[in-house]
Amino acid sequence: MDRTYLPILLLLGFVLVNAIGMIALSHLTMRLRPTPVKDTPYESGIPPLGDARERFSVKFYMVAMLFIIFDIETVFMIPWGAYYRELSCTTALVGGSCPAGAISFFGLGEMMVFMIILLVGFLYVWKKGALQWD
Secondary structure, rough: OOHHHHHHHHHHHHHHHHHHHHHHHHHHHOOOOOOHHHOOOOOOOEEEOOOOOOOOHHHHHHHHHHHHHHHHHHHHHHHHHOOHHHEEEEEOEEEOOOOOOOOOOOOHHHHHHHHHHHHHHHHHHHHOOOOOOO
């Protein structure tokens, strides 16, 4: 197995063991004493009002979709940041750095185009009023 995946697999293993351990520990230590008060849904200290199947404003869904769209930006920026040196060098890296005279702005320009596209999308959404909560 490639050694570069070892930290990721260790983190994944730790997360799984931790999650399973917390669930198992809470299951073993809890005492079941159901009461009508404990069985009612709790919403920020406010008693539940109305039906759970009422219609929501489309603004809730718009904000959720916008969050997902702009959150994808981070997903693309992490690998770009990890390979920035390789993307900005016209030759192979020597000792982890780019040789003199081989530096290019391809990696930076690539991310700038991506960020400009996102900025145009953000400005469009802002002008359309999708971020207004009225």
